[in-house]
Amino acid sequence: MKKLYILLFTILITSLSFGQVLVAEGFDYADGSLVPNGGWANESGTPGDFLVTSGQAVVQHGSPSEDVKLAFSSVSGDVYAGFDFSVDDLGAPYSGGTDFEYFAHLDFKARLDIVAPSGSGDFSVGISSATSTAEGIWGTDLLFNTTYRAIIKFDQVTGTAQLWISPSASTDTSISGSAPGAFNVSEFELRQSDSSENETVRVDNLMIGQTFDDVLVFAPSTDPTLTIPDAPASGGVLTTTPEAPNDATIDFTTTNFTVAVPSAGDGYIKWNVKDVGDNIIDSGDIFTTDGTETPVTGLVAGNTYTLFAELVNNSGVPITPAVQYTLTVIIPSYTVVTDIAGLRADVTTNGVGGYYEISGNVLVTHTDGFFNRHWVQDNNIAGILITEDGSESPISPYAVGDNVSGLKGGTEIVNGLLRFLPTIDSGVVTSSGSVTPQLVTISDFNTNYADYESELVELQNVTFDAADGVTTFSTGTNYNVSDVTPNTVVMRTDYFGADYIGTVIPSDNITSLVAIAGRFNTTGQIYARSLSDFTLNSKYVEIEDFEMYPNPTSVGYINISSGSNSKMDVSIYSILGRQIISENVNNKRLDISSLKSGVYILKAQQDNAITTKKLVIQ
Template sequence: MKKIYFLLLSILLSSASFAQILAEDFDYGTTAGDLTTMSGGAWVLHSGSADPVAYVAAPTSLTMTGYPSSGIGGHATFSGASQDINRAFPEISTGTVYASALINLSAVGSGNYFIHFNSGGFRARVGAKDDGNGDILFGIGTSSSTLTYGTTPYSLNTTYLLVFSYEIATGVSNLHVLSAAAVTEPAAPEATNTGNTGTAINAIAFRQSSNIPSVAIDGVRVAENWNDIMNNSTTPSLSITAPVNGTEYAPGTTSVDVTTTVQNFMVANGTGDGHIHQILTTPGGTFDEFKYDTADQAIMVADGESYTIFMELVDNSNTPITPAVNVTVNFSVGSLTTVADIAALRADVDLNGTGGTYLLQSVPVVTYTRTSRNQKYIQDASAGVLIDDVPGNIATTFAEADGMSGLTGGVSIFNGVLQFNPSADATLVASTAVTPEVVTIATLLTDYADYQSELVKIVGATFTETGSFVNATDYTINDGASMVFRTNFSEADYIGQAIPTASGDIVVLVGEFSGAPQVTARTLTDLTLSTTSFEAKANFAVYPNPTNTGFVNITTTANEAIKVTVFNILGKTVLSQTVNNTVLNVSSLNAGVYILKLNQNGATTTKKLVIK
């Protein structure tokens, strides 16, 4: 039964013993499935969306005589290129971190790493590659994806015990490949590598990417010495399996389960070895009590506060055991930053970096949606931003021209593009489609940061290349200046279609790749806008332009009324009138750049207007 405390947050406590830090036997029952689900959240996703790491149900464990995590439960398999997952353990900040795993590879490619320690950076990256004769070479890299490989060939479809280590002070990583359990550490490793020093370690991770082997893995153990890798310790230990010490949780978090793990010590109320003394320090006071089981505790949390929890193993007379086994963890919950609009969001990120969590007060409009990573482009009157929602936290279905209210989450930057990472669902609000602002390529080349992720129109653009569009390819567009048009959307209906050969207006989303602006279209319609029918037939004219007289003349050869809508550079309608080949009064408008949208007999065109 869970106890409820009115605290702020839950915690991951550091191990308080010299036993193994983690013993992962993949003993999650007789139902197979996604490891992150079947493990009850012990393994968590940190990258990618497809190809989940699979739990193969018990009894299918890998075995090796003399290894303490042999023949227990099931095992895990992976061979894809997407999802990366990790399991946290109490942080180790000094000495040497050891890990071991039973592995069996059924196929191997040209080489890549598939298991590593995790923290502020990947450490002790272990990989495998084909030796050119159908056998396996194993390698390790401390902090680089370029591994140092051993020279011993190993066989496919054979179970080996990998033991790898990272010495925090020196940055030395060693890899041993064993065919039988070893009581002492062999003098010569299969491979060794030196890299970054000083990284505290708090998780072990499985990585999927191109050229990784097809992996079956079991019996993952983490310890601070070789002996505890190869033996089940009798030393009492106390830990909390999630989350990590020092974590700041997202604003809006209200409750997190604290999972206590005790080894080699029976926790009970007078009938075991003793119990747990815990002190919870909260803004509302200190809670000092004894805990007589290891059941989960649900900690109630609130925004903007910091907390401390202390736990210690005590005997049945409430005296701490000797040597002492205790842990202290500090944790907090962040505060929500409210921003008026997307421009204010961008300004705060520019000033304070990407660590904030935001509530957007404006109601942006969706300009494009993708199934890939659940991405959505949104835009309000101030700016645009790309939503990158790998976990699928926005459960509501949005379409182009829908408004989105109550958007909350954090941000990240990928290749120069600001991405909004939602932490909760948003509300659909009825809205209207965004009218693309007319811009020139020259403007985008100099001010692309101001237009990032916005939908814009480029008038009179031509493509330099001919032929058909190919996905993930750069092309050149020109309207007097030139820039990159990239086919970023593999799902776009113009992939495989002919590149337009005539000059025309195009609608594009503005992007960036590592400091260089680029644009891409959503659909074939965006690339085949009509540019001649109205203006050529009607002999369209707007003058004077620029104007400082308070009016402009709008004329056509057709003797029909013209519906005129004037937008400011934020896309907001500032004037709407119907004129008959006569004067449009713009005296109410401030000096600046505006977009005229004109409609006559169903034909529509746009024109930039400058008021001085």
């Protein structure tokens, strides 16, 4: 059920002995995107840019961002993964430094890194049980353009990862990570990310099993397999969104079994969906695995269903041994609340993860292009962040001041912050109005930050601790804001497109600082939206009609002018605050040929007025 599924599953039918092969993947696909071949699915990043080339999965650190995953049946005891890998020639030995970028893992456990060599080789590898930095490093250097077989063991009881490189037996040399505790794994992932070297790693002949011998040598399976893209494992339970009945579909892929109309292949797929009373809600036969989606009808939100599918021969008789797939599907319903306060109250009572319809109006206080984020609050005043990050559906962009009703979505908590994830674009703008922040003190906010979460607030008579007349705002940075007591709160520059980024941090008393309230786990934070959120009580005014051009400049000078003919004192500072140039100018050109390329701060004073600008020299 493509619209119902949030994970990926591949069913491999094998005989149980002392071990069990869970995955046998040879990457024998046409060049192009690895997903959705063989049940591979997108984990994160840009879909389609994780490639398979010449029968190998290609991990390209750098610009490609897609991480991919392959699910397998959950088992008890140890899980083993074995695969061939090679690293393309970088032209020089891998340096890495402290840059440990893991490229393969099991559910973010048992992470395999490429690391710097310890001797005259080209690179080495490291293993970590659960962290991003290698806890154990292979003692022998490895060479570029050479294929090695990695064998990884993950102890699901202790959480310990163990690594062998090109072994012949489990008694050969190995290295291990820490033992952070029990964890069950059911997915194998390949990861692309930015690395100091941006190396390319080629992976092939993946085996996942329950014993060392299961994965030591690649052995392609000859048993039929039945795969439903983006589905959990057979026998599992999936909770969908309330919108699932509106567009539920199923599609299958198989290996070692040709699905076609009778007599044109090995057989076909029979399926049905039953309710808890064992009544068949929908059923059918599928004669193709070309990606065509089959609609599933009759589903109703608020109910639980069981999907059953199996491979049958051309006469409609189940094949032997049976290849079957079952899934329990729980479709929740919306809890209707009149406002955000009601939603938050229900989350407090029943926990996060429920789905809600907000029937009343909510007021948009800020929008941001990053995952189409919207901050909204109600009349009570309770607020919440709406984001498409992980949501089931995009939403129409709203404007600050819009009153929106009928929003539908689910809830989650990330870094302590409650977020609303749209399940459908259902909001209706009923009116538009003004946005008025609520006045709070730093002391009150720090004590009760959870009460102000995602609401628009105002602090009065505060200053920035980092203000020195030269330092500018940077993105993704925490700045302490203090009152006279002094109480302090963090203002984080979370909006990378804000117009104050790159401007000088105000040195004067700020009579009014308006911001969105938030938190990072157990620490309250605020996020100013734009320059208009800062109201300064400055004893200075800006220089009238001040102009500085060209900026950026590469010609060795800048022209400076204003609306006054008075003398102007101009100083240029490095970004570290060191004064480099100090000149008197009067509507004329300033020589900056002695400055190297970079970013500087220009401060001009004229007739008791001050203007500060960022100067970029190319």
